[in-house]
Amino acid sequence: MEARKGMNYSQIIIKRIIIVVWLICAIGHSSYGQNKYLLLDSLKHSFDVERYTLRMDSLYRVASTVELFNIILPRQEGLVLISVLPPNINDKGLWTKINIENIASDDFIKPADYNKYFKRPFALSLNLEPRIDILIIKKEKDGYYLANFCFTQYFGLANHSSTFNTPINVINIGQSILSIRDMEKIYKKDFPGKPYIMTDYFYNHKVSTMVPYGTNEQYMRMYLSDIFTIGKEKAYKFWTYASWNIVDGWNYPRGIDRFIYIPGKGIVGGSFDFYFESYRQPKRLSTFNLKTRSYDYTKKLSSISNTQWIDNILNEKIAIAEELK
Numbered sequence: 298m299e300a301r302k303g304m305n306y307s308q309i310i311i312k313r314i315i316i317v318v319w320l321i322c323a324i325g326h327s328s329y330g331q332n333k334y335l336l337l338d339s340l341k342h343s344f345d346v347e348r349y350t351l352r353m354d355s356l357y358r359v360a361s362t363v364e365l366f367n368i369i370l371p372r373q374e375g376l377v378l379i380s381v382l383p384p385n386i387n388d389k390g391l392w393t394k395i396n397i398e399n400i401a402s403d404d405f406i407k408p409a410d411y412n413k414y415f416k417r418p419f420a421l422s423l424n425l426e427p428r429i430d431i432l433i434i435k436k437e438k439d440g441y442y443l444a445n446f447c448f449t450q451y452f453g454l455a456n457h458s459s460t461f462n463t464p465i466n467v468i469n470i471g472q473s474i475l476s477i478r479d480m481e482k483i484y485k486k487d488f489p490g491k492p493y494i495m496t497d498y499f500y501n502h503k504v505s506t507m508v509p510y511g512t513n514e515q516y517m518r519m520y521l522s523d524i525f526t527i528g529k530e531k532a533y534k535f536w537t538y539a540s541w542n543i544v545d546g547w548n549y550p551r552g553i554d555r556f557i558y559i560p561g562k563g564i565v566g567g568s569f570d571f572y573f574e575s576y577r578q579p580k581r582l583s584t585f586n587l588k589t590r591s592y593d594y595t596k597k598l599s600s601i602s603n604t605q606w607i608d609n610i611l612n613e614k615i616a617i618a619e620e621l622k
Contacts (some may be wrong), residue, residue, distance in 0.1 A: 299339050299525070333414075334443075335379075335406045337366070337435045343411055345369040347563045349618035352382075356609060357573045358601045364391060364444075365618070366433065367563025368415055375453045376468075376563050377415050378555065379433060382572055384445040393441040397434065406431070427552050448572070450552045454560075461486045465517045470533045476522045477536055477613055494540040496607050522613055527621050532565070536613055547571050555615050566617040568609065581598050 301610070340346055349366040354360055361383040368377040381391045406414055414431070453467040463469040481493050492498070516538060523534040531602040538555040548571040556567035 311512065332403050332404065332430050332432055333406050334400055335431055335433050337433055337531055339408060340411075341412055343408055344371075344415065347565075349563075349565050349620055351566065351616040351618060353569075353616055356568055356601075356614060359383075359573065359603075362391065363567075363569065365564055365567070367463055369561070369563060370415065373560070375451065376535050378450045378452065378553065378564055379431065380448045380450075380567075380569070381444045382446050382569065383431065391445060392435070393445055394439075395434070395441055395443045397441040408513055415524070427549055448549075448552070448569075452564075461539065463518055465519065468519060468533075468535065470521065470524075470558070470560070472521050474522060474524070475520045477611055480520070480538065481611075495538070498541045499603050499610075527557075527559065527617075528564070530559045530562065534613065534615070547575060555610075555613050557615055557617065565621055566615045570606075570610070574606075 307591060338348070349365045349367075351363040351365065352361075353363060363383065364379070364381040366379040368379070383391060429447065430450045431449050432447050435442050435444075451466060453464075455463065455467050455469040456471040457463075457469060458471055458562065459473040463472055479496055481495070484491075484493055484611050486608075519535045521533055522536055523533055525534070535555065536556050538549055539548075539551050539554065541548050541551075543549075551571040552569075553564065553567040554570050556564050559565050
């Protein structure tokens with residue numbers, strides 16, 4: 298009996314430890330904690346806000362759309378991109394109608410708080426990591442609608458040669474052109490025998506190909522790969538050099554990993570490989586539960602093959618805004 302009691306007590310302690318660890322992990326992955334709500338109409342009084350719609354079926358073989366909201370900072374010092382991503386992969390319902398009176402006043406981002414949330418990128422007090430705690434609210438004729446899931450990123454803007462360093466998060470339209478395929482040739486020369494971090498993981502899905510030697514976060518940055526025109530506007534295509542090094546969830550630091558940028562209009566096209574990759578795998582976090590505001594495990598929802606996925610990367614395929622077609 299004593300041994301049995303001792304075993305039960307040990308099990309209780311272990312369970313408590315597991316609960317504490319789970320809570321710590323949950324807090325650590327909350328991306329700044331409690332949700333804050335942003336009224337789109339109010340925001341437009343202080344900033345230029347450019348909105349674009351992307352259809353993701355051509356990239357990921359899913360009937361989903363993404364809405365991009367570019368908050369253009371004064372004097373072109375930078376931009377904040379809030380991407381409204383689909384809560385359920387084949388569901389076009391990005392928004393849910395709400396009673397705005399049910400949201401506490403303190404939970405809104407007010408105009409007086411804009412400097413805190415939308416500072417010039419690289420201000421010393423601004424955390425540049427992507428965040429998921431800011432949710433947009435828009436007003437329609439029949440009431441208010443809340444975005445189910447928002448992904449916020451901060452970008453600096455620059456126009457200088459490749460002689461000067463371009464940190465991660467900076468969209469530098471003056472740098473030399475380098476494609477993902479060009480980088481692959483350079484990479485294999487500089488790191489012989491090492492898997493190419495942009496694609497090799499998707500050939501075999503082995504953890505050993507996720508974080509190869511010599512390719513840690515200090516090398517992350519966005520490269521300019523093409524300059525072309527959309528209508529009468531000059532457009533710049535970028536891709537993000539980053540490894541796939543998170544095995545138990547989203548590789549969220551990648552963010553919008555390939556995109557098209559037009560000065561004055563913001564980001565007008567892109568891909569979200571980190572987000573849609575989860576839906577290719579069985580028994581991965583796939584379906585967003587609106588009641589618990591968390592993801593449930595479900596079956597594989599995207600039919601895109603590894604060959605198609607790798608082709609998207611190597612050929613830098615991007616969904617372009619419907620408004621610009």
